[in-house]
Amino acid sequence: MGKKGKPNKKSQSQKIGSVSASAGQTQKGGTSQAAASPSPKNPPTNFYLRVEGLNIGAVIGDTDQLSVARGASFLLREAIHDVQSMLPDNTDVVSAGASIGECLLPGMDQARVDTVVSDIGNVLNNTTKPYRHLSFGVCAEGYTPSSGEIAVRERALARIRFGQMRSPTCVMPAENQDPSLDVCAWEGRRAADAAKPVRRDGEEDIHVSASVWDRWRRGVDRKQGFYRDEANLTPQHPAYGFGYSRDLGDLARESRAGNLNGKVAVIYADGNRFSRIREEICRTFKLLKDFDTTIRNRRSAYLSDLLEVMAGDDRFQMSDSDGKRRLRLETLLWGGDELLLVVPAWCGFDVVQHLFTSFEGWQHGRLNLTHSVGLVFCRAKTPIQRSMTLARQLADGVKDRLKAQATGRDEAQRLASQLKNRFDYMALESVDFPVEGDLTEFFARRYASVLSIRRDLTPDPSWVQSRTGLAVFLNQFPKAQAYRVSRAAVASNWGSQAPDVTAYRKAIERMVAVTRGRGLDDASAVLDGVFNAAAQLKIDGAEIPDPWAWIHLVELWDYLCPTLAEMAQPAAVVAAPVAGDVP
Template structure:
C-alpha cells in the first residue's frame, strides 16, 4: 500500500519576497515562507509527520495512527494557509499522493506541482479589509496592491521621514520582519551563544549596517552574498536509494539527511556570529539607538542581515569590508562537511558576491548575486566550490540578465572571452589573507604600476610569450622585444627593491593560484590577475583610514 505523502510548497518566491526594496518587508517575507512550514508541522502534528522541511517547502507523511483521509487533511492545510493573518499574503501549493517509497513520492509530487503551476494564473495576492472606494491608492512601497486603512508607518526610524500608506500585505510582512529580526537567529544556536546575544541587537537597516567613516571609500557600501548548494538534490536521492536498497526506512533516511545539513548550517552560523562578537571579524559590531516602535534603548548591534536561510539557498548582506572574509570562511567551514554515505564527493557550493553602494536597490543586487552563482554552476562547474563577483562603484548596474553581455561591455570582447567563469575557495584563507596583507596592504605591489599594466589592454589584446620566471629574469635589453603588457609588467617589477621584489616574485603566483586559479605563466591569465587585484583591492584587504 505504501504511505500517503503531502507537500507544502511556497511558489513565486522571488516575486513575493522582492516586490519592494524595504529590508524589513523582504526579511519578513522570507521568514514567513519558512515559518509557514513550521506552522503546518505544529498544527497538524496529530496527523502528519515532518519528513523534510526547508526555507519554503515541507514534505510530510500521514501517520499510521491517523484516522483522517489525506484528501481532507490537504484541504485543511490549504485553508489554514489561506486564512492565516500573515501566511495568506504569500502563495503556496499543496499536493498529496500515495507512493511505495519516498523517492517515488517526491517524483510524483513534483510532477503534480509543476503541472498545477503551468495551469495557474500569475496574480499578486492582495487581501483588502474594508470597502473599496474610487479614492483607493496603491501601496507606497510596492505600488501594486491597494493601500489599506490604518497602515501608515514610518519606513525608516527618523523624525524627518513621513509616514507612508502601505498595503495590508506589505504592512504584515514588514511587521513580521521587524518582530522576528532579533529572535530568528536563536533557533539552532547553543545556549551559551543565545545568552550572549541577549545583550545585542542586529542592525535595523542597510545604512546602519554599512556606516563606518573609518573605512574611507568602503563607508556606505555593502556586500550582498548569495550561496547555493551544488547538486544537493542528487546527493540526497543517491543517499536515499542506498538506504532503501539496504532495507532501511527511506523516511528515516530523509530525516537524517536533513538533520545533518541543518546541523552543519547552524554550526556555521554559530561560528560566524561568535567571531563577530569576539572581534575576529573587524568592526562587525556597532551601536545604535532603537526607535520607540521597537521599544527604545541603545544597544550594541551586529552588522549582519540574513534574507534567505533554511534550505540550499542563503542570502546575506554585510558591510563591504567583511564580504570577502565572510565568504571565504563559509567555504572553509563547509569543506569539513561529511556524510556517512560511503561517498567521497565533497558538499560544494556556488556563490555570487556583489559589492555596491548601500542605496542600490537590494532586489536588483540580490538578483545579480544569484545570476553570478548560476553562472559559476553552469560554466565553472558543480563539482567544486566556486564564486564570482561584481564591483559596482556607481549606481549603474546590469539591466539585463545576460552577464556575458555586461562583461563584454565592461571589459571589451577579448577580455570578456578570457574572463574566468569562477574562482576557487581559498584552501587556507588565513594563509592567503596574510599573503594579501604583505603584498597589497604593506605596499609591496605598487597600485599605480598595476593601472599602467591594465592601460595596455585598452588598445591591445592581452598577449605575450614570457612565463613568470622569464618575466622576472628579463633585462632592459631583452624586454624591448616583448609585448606592451610584458613591458609594463617588467617596469612594475623594476620599481620594487630587492627584498620586496623577491617576496612578490615568490608569493604572488601562489596567492593568485589559490584565490583565482590563474596561471601566472600565461600572459592572458596574468592580465586577469591584475584586473582582479585592481577591482577587489579594497575588498580583499579592507583598511581603516583608506582615502574616500
C-alpha cells in the same frame, strides 16, 4: 504621501476549494491543493504530504524594503512549521526547509487525508493570518513501500508544478471598493488598504497594502529572534547579548571606513547540485530525512560560528546612542540549499572566505557538498533587488561553468567533478550596472579577449594566514603599477588566433623596473593563491604572469583585507580597468 489606507470592508475569505475526486487542482486565494488520484483497487494507507511555498520572488522581490523581503522569508518558514505542528501525532516529518515541508502520514484512509489537506488550506488562507498573502502548493499522494518512495515524491512535485502553472504568479487581493485609497507606497500595484500605516521616527506615515504591511511587520518583529533560534544561541555564546543592525544604512554607516563608508557586500550562496545529490543518494524517505537533518545542522553551526566571529571583531559591530551593541548583519534568505547575507563592504571578502572554510570537507555519503557564491559590492542605497539579482546571476554563472567543465566517463563521475567551491564577484561602484539578463555579454564587453582565460575564484583554505601577507603587500606595493598592468592586460589580444600581448609584457617589465625586481616575485607569492591564478602562462612559447591576478587585485584592492584604522587614512583612487583603455 498618499491618503490614509483603510481596511476593505468587503474583503472575502480566501478559503481553499475542496479536493475533487479526479486528478487536477483547485485554487482560491493563494493556496492551491493538488487533487488526489482516482482511488485504486487497494486504497493506500500511507500518504506522502508536500507543502511548498510558490512564486517566492513575488513576495520577496516586489519591493526594495528589506524588512518586507525578510518578513516574507520568515513567513514562508513559519508557515511550514505551523502546518507540521497541526498534523497528527504519528506524522513523520521528513523535511522542514525554508519554504518546503515534507511529511509521511501513516495509517490513514483517503477521506481523513482529504480532511487534513483541507485543514491545511484553511490555515494558510485564514484571513487573520499573514500567510494568506503567500502562494502555496499542497499535495498528499498515496503510496506503498513497494511502489517506490522517490516515485511518489516526484508525482507530488509534478502535481504541484502543474497547479502552479495554472495559477497567478501573485496572490490577488480582494477587490478594492474604496476609490479614495491610494496605491501602496512601497509596492506600487495593490491598494493601500492596510489597517495601519507604517510609522517611522521623524517621518511621515507610509500607507501600504495589507500584504506589504503584514510582511513588513513580521520582518521587524522576528529579526532579532531569528538569529537566537536558528543558531541555537545560549547565554554563554559570545553573540547572545548583541542586537542587529536595523537597516542597510545602519549596517554600512561607519566614519572610520573611509571610502567604504556607506557600502555593503551582498553575498548569495547556493548549493551545487543538491537536488541531484538527493536523487542520487536519497532513495528512501529515511535517507532523505538524514540528508535534510545534515543540511540544517551544518547551516545552524555555520551561523553560530559566524556570529561568534562577528562578536569578537570590532569591524562587525556598532553602538546605539544608549550603548546597545549591535552586529552588522542582514539575512534575507536562509534555509534549504541557499542563503543570502548582507554585511559591511569592508567585511565581505572575509565573510565569503569564512563561509567556504566553515563548509570545507562537508560530505554526505560519498559526495562533496559545495557552494557557488556571488559577491556584490555596492552602495547601501543601491536598490536591494538589483544587488540581490546580480549576486544570484554571478552564482548561477559559476554553476553553469562548473557544469560545462564537467568531466568523467559516466553521469556519476560528471556529477562529482562539478562539486567544487567557487565564487565570482562584482564591484558596482567601479562599473555601470549591467542591464543584460545574461552577464556573459557584459563581461565580454568589459574584459574583451582576456575573458577567454578567466577562471572562477577558488576559496583560499589558508585565508587567515594569507590575509596577513596580503595586507603587507597592499600597503607596500604601488597601486598605480597594478593598475597599469591590469589595464594593459585588458587591452591586449588573448585570442587563440594570433595573440598579441605586447602591451601586457611591457607593463610587466615597467612594473619590475619600478619595484626594482621585487614586485613580480612578491605578487606571485601572495596573489596566485588568493585569486586562483596560474603562476605562469605560456604565450607564443614564452612564459608570462597570469593577468587575472592583476585584474582581480585592482578591482578588489579596497575590499580584500581592510581594517578600520587603515581605511580612515586618505587613499589614492584608481579606477578599475575596462576594455579599450590604453596603457
